[in-house]
Amino acid sequence: MPPNWPRRLPTAPSARIAPTAPGRQAPAAAVDVVLPCLDEAGALPGVLAGLPGGWRAVVVDNGSQDGSADVARSHGATVIAEPLRGFGAACAAGLAAATAPVVAFCDADGSLDLGELAALVDDVRSGGRAGYPVLALGRRRAVSMRAWPPHARLGNAVLAGQLRRRAGVQLHDLGPMRAAPRQALFDLNLRDHRFGYPLEMVLRAAAGGWLITERDVTYRPRIGRSKVTGTVRGTLAAVRDMRRVLAEVDC
Ligand SMILES: Nc1nc2c(ncn2[C@@H]2O[C@H](COP(=O)(O)OP(=O)(O)OP(=O)(O)O)[C@@H](O)[C@H]2O)c(=O)[nH]1
Numbered sequence: 001m002p003p004n005w006p007r008r009l010p011t012a013p014s015a016r017i018a019p020t021a022p023g024r025q026a027p028a029a030a031v032d033v034v035l036p037c038l039d040e041a042g043a044l045p046g047v048l049a050g051l052p053g054g055w056r057a058v059v060v061d062n063g064s065q066d067g068s069a070d071v072a073r074s075h076g077a078t079v080i081a082e083p084l085r086g087f088g089a090a091c092a093a094g095l096a097a098a099t100a101p102v103v104a105f106c107d108a109d110g111s112l113d114l115g116e117l118a119a120l121v122d123d124v125r126s127g128g129r130a131g132y133p134v135l136a137l138g139r140r141r142a143v144s145m146r147a148w149p150p151h152a153r154l155g156n157a158v159l160a161g162q163l164r165r166r167a168g169v170q171l172h173d174l175g176p177m178r179a180a181p182r183q184a185l186f187d188l189n190l191r192d193h194r195f196g197y198p199l200e201m202v203l204r205a206a207a208g209g210w211l212i213t214e215r216d217v218t219y220r221p222r223i224g225r226s227k228v229t230g231t232v233r234g235t236l237a238a239v240r241d242m243r244r245v246l247a248e249v250d251c
């Protein structure tokens, strides 16, 4: 196993999920939306307000200091406290806690509208060729330059080009908004617990014969402080993690 990869990402519904009060058992959700979250208290109310009816928001917190967990809970989300730091670890914990047949992912920073996930979920439900699963991705269409800084757009375009050549997938963006069948996603056995997780998902899905689809989604300036592409440190960490995944995953 590569040195930076964890021995074990969460694999089962987590005991760290806040219990539901007796007599208030929520009906099973049609879609579980996993929202990795690090200090997004300012954005969460607006993000969660966009959740389509009958879906469940699963906010995975990694030690936020701004009360994000309480804000998420008070706006109806299921909250998971994941002790293993990192974007991928948070996504994996959310997936392990999911019970709906379809699982979606989205950032919790207010840059994306959960309502736009509905079309991606329709693509997942339509299924792929010969019963193969569908991974539906949102292609970000920025409303302004501030929503998506030039260095982040460029890095993303280069990465998408590499993916097209490497995996033959006709993608233009490796964005955070996505949806797929829960069990098939779980069976991909993703290992990266940092910023390589979204790339590893696409590479392993492509290698497994999945249909990978892409639809435009609106991308707005985030609310609050950037952790990844808006900072030099975050961008370098993302590039490092993606390069490692590209080198280590065969497809
Ligand atoms: N749980 C958890 N969430 C994280 C971590 N790092 C980032 N996030 C969340 O993951 C999502 C994506 O992070 P962002 O900071 O929005 O990164 P980005 O979209 O690449 O760039 P900006 O929007 O410019 O910051 C947000 O909801 C963050 O709160 C982490 O280590 N743990």
Ligand SMILES: [Mg+2]
Pocket: 107, 109, 111, 222
């Ligand atoms: Mg963001």
